[in-house]
Amino acid sequence: MAGPxxxxxxxxxxxxxxxxxxxxxxxxxxxxxxxxxxxCYGMLGAAVALTWGYAGVLNLGQGLFxxxxxxxxxxxxxxxxxxxxxxxxxxxxxxxxxxNAQPGAPTELCCITPGSWMxxxxxxxxxxxxxxxxxxxxxxxxxxxxxxxxxxxGVFVSIITLALVLxxxxxxxxxxxxxxxxxxxxxxxxxxxxxxxxDPYAKGTYYLVAVALILVLGLSRLLVATRAGTILQATxxxxxxxxxxxxxxxxxxxxxxxxxxxxxxxxxxLYVIVSExxxxxxxxLSFSITMVVWAAVGGxxxxxxxxxxxxxxxxxxxxxxxTESLVEAWKAIIGLLFVVTVIYLPKGxxxxxxxxxxxxxxxxxxxxxxxxxxx
Amino acid sequence: xxxxxxxxxxxxxxLLLVAxxxxxxxGAMGIINMAHGEMVMIGAYTAVMAKIWLGLGxxxxxxLAFIVTALAGLAIERLVVRRLYGRLLDTLLATxxxxxxxxxxxxxxxxxxxxxxxxxGLGSGLQNVPxxxxxxxxxxxxxxxxxxxxxxxxAMTAALALATWVVMYRTALGMKxxxxxxxxxxxxxxxxxxxxxxxxxFALGSGLAGVAGVLMAGFKTVAPDMGATLVVDGFMVVVxxxxxxxxxxxxxxxxxGEFNALVAMVSNDIIGRAAVFAxxxxxxxxxxxxxxxxKGR
Numbered sequence: 001m002a003g004p005x006x007x008x009x010x011x012x013x014x015x016x017x018x019x020x021x022x023x024x025x026x027x028x029x030x031x032x033x034x035x036x037x038x039x040c041y042g043m044l045g046a047a048v049a050l051t052w053g054y055a056g057v058l059n060l061g062q063g064l065f066x067x068x069x070x071x072x073x074x075x076x077x078x079x080x081x082x083x084x085x086x087x088x089x090x091x092x093x094x095x096x097x098x099x100n101a102q103p104g105a106p107t108e109l110c111c112i113t114p115g116s117w118m119x120x121x122x123x124x125x126x127x128x129x130x131x132x133x134x135x136x137x138x139x140x141x142x143x144x145x146x147x148x149x150x151x152x153x154g155v156f157v158s159i160i161t162l163a164l165v166l167x168x169x170x171x172x173x174x175x176x177x178x179x180x181x182x183x184x185x186x187x188x189x190x191x192x193x194x195x196x197x198x199d200p201y202a203k204g205t206y207y208l209v210a211v212a213l214i215l216v217l218g219l220s221r222l223l224v225a226t227r228a229g230t231i232l233q234a235t236x237x238x239x240x241x242x243x244x245x246x247x248x249x250x251x252x253x254x255x256x257x258x259x260x261x262x263x264x265x266x267x268x269x270l271y272v273i274v275s276e277x278x279x280x281x282x283x284x285l286s287f288s289i290t291m292v293v294w295a296a297v298g299g300x301x302x303x304x305x306x307x308x309x310x311x312x313x314x315x316x317x318x319x320x321x322x323t324e325s326l327v328e329a330w331k332a333i334i335g336l337l338f339v340v341t342v343i344y345l346p347k348g349x350x351x352x353x354x355x356x357x358x359x360x361x362x363x364x365x366x367x368x369x370x371x372x373x374x375x
Numbered sequence: 376x377x378x379x380x381x382x383x384x385x386x387x388x389x390l391l392l393v394a395x396x397x398x399x400x401x402g403a404m405g406i407i408n409m410a411h412g413e414m415v416m417i418g419a420y421t422a423v424m425a426k427i428w429l430g431l432g433x434x435x436x437x438x439l440a441f442i443v444t445a446l447a448g449l450a451i452e453r454l455v456v457r458r459l460y461g462r463l464l465d466t467l468l469a470t471x472x473x474x475x476x477x478x479x480x481x482x483x484x485x486x487x488x489x490x491x492x493x494x495x496g497l498g499s500g501l502q503n504v505p506x507x508x509x510x511x512x513x514x515x516x517x518x519x520x521x522x523x524x525x526x527x528x529x530a531m532t533a534a535l536a537l538a539t540w541v542v543m544y545r546t547a548l549g550m551k552x553x554x555x556x557x558x559x560x561x562x563x564x565x566x567x568x569x570x571x572x573x574x575x576x577f578a579l580g581s582g583l584a585g586v587a588g589v590l591m592a593g594f595k596t597v598a599p600d601m602g603a604t605l606v607v608d609g610f611m612v613v614v615x616x617x618x619x620x621x622x623x624x625x626x627x628x629x630x631x632g633e634f635n636a637l638v639a640m641v642s643n644d645i646i647g648r649a650a651v652f653a654x655x656x657x658x659x660x661x662x663x664x665x666x667x668x669x670k671g672r
Binding site for chain 1: 407455458459463464465467468469471472473474475476478479480482483489499603607610611614643645646648649652653655656659660663
């Protein structure tokens, strides 16, 4: 949809991309590693905006897809870690499996603990990379087909997704010999691509995450500007009307649900490369709701806005957390910020910025804004 | 087997305690109150503070907690929820923010900890409330030993459920609430003050949570984050039972509690809880409106 706002939007995305790529000029490696984590969160914010802002589906279990991505990558990297190679077998074996093994069990990945054979494909690191993105998409596709096919909507989708992520969290923590339970997967190796090792504290890894985020934002933006994206927004505003106009509403919803899941999986995968751990805390309800907070503050109706919201909140949080007495107060501030945003700025910072720009740019831009908001 | 069923009944009663208030606020008002668990927490802290300041026991703290949390609920309704009627998912998010605020308020002793003032009973530490001597130990019934306090909770839950039913189906307020559930516009047109009724309903739901909090303080450690998991369980019960149906909420809590106990018996507690989530997902997929429904809205 071309219009006076389109230009502003393009420059907002381009400016953000340039800023991300220029950051290594000003910061050291330690700081860049932290920023890279926030960029992964930014990706999560964008994933939430895609389903919530554009499809009107509030997924309270986005952490499930992030967690799958994180665990898939962490399994592959765990097998590459130095300690896994030193367990007296010619194949790598994760250290925690030895602690959990029955006495007399063979120290082979195939059969050391019940179900440990599931780790076998992850000896090839690309299994982790592929599973991290593809499995969330497939799972979301199946979930979407069932949920949207049944014409379940609104808060019921939220409750199903929420119940599912909590269910998986319980199963993961219970399967101690397979997943190391509450402790999660730590002490990981590095991702290696064509002989280049992605050291989490090197600029190369930062660029990997930054480029991934730029691609995700750009492609998502192009996706919502397509016909499919328009139909999706029509569904959000009135699903019955869209259905009676002859559109296969569940198919569109499922498609965007799956794309959002794949983005969350990618974010989880990159997060593990940067932070070198995967833990069941990714599957906690509070994490999934926190993502929604980021997207709401940044602007649920804007993919860039939601990403920026996630990055900004985490940067401020990291800054505040350096003063110990403020750590708990910060949580209260987040709570308050959230209440205030929902009541006074329902479209978030991006919505606020949109209105300002539209006012500056004149009546035609204001009209375009109204059209896009479906008013 | 009787023991397992009793454990299930005990779990059910706790689920129902939390869900009763939610059934009222969510069912009647269409508000998803994520701060409901924090109302339970405030009720529990009321019991803690009543013990320290007033020397009151657990039983005496029950009416006090009802009043405190009902007033807190009234304040939340006035300040936040009132602005968000008709925006279901937004109420979920805003009340989540309130939930965090309330947790931190207790943890930071309402901000006094910044000034070095410590209030006994508050703060991030764990608190305990002693159970009255009469309710300690076990009770022998039909040849089986039962924990006396658990029986007390089951009985109290049944009494509260009955009281809620009486309020909803035998009082003028209840009739107004049910009219609003069926059709808010028509209820307003008939002269019902929807805003006032909603505020009272929210206070009632919060007060019920406060009572639940006192009862839970007797067997659970009291901590600022104790409510966070409760609210999820409560919602699952309400949605499974059918929104707006008190009978459905009672039935769903019984079903889920017993199912949890039975699965936990053959496997472990974690899998028992996971199985409950699976049942909830299954019910919503098969019957999105819940087990017990009526036509309306």
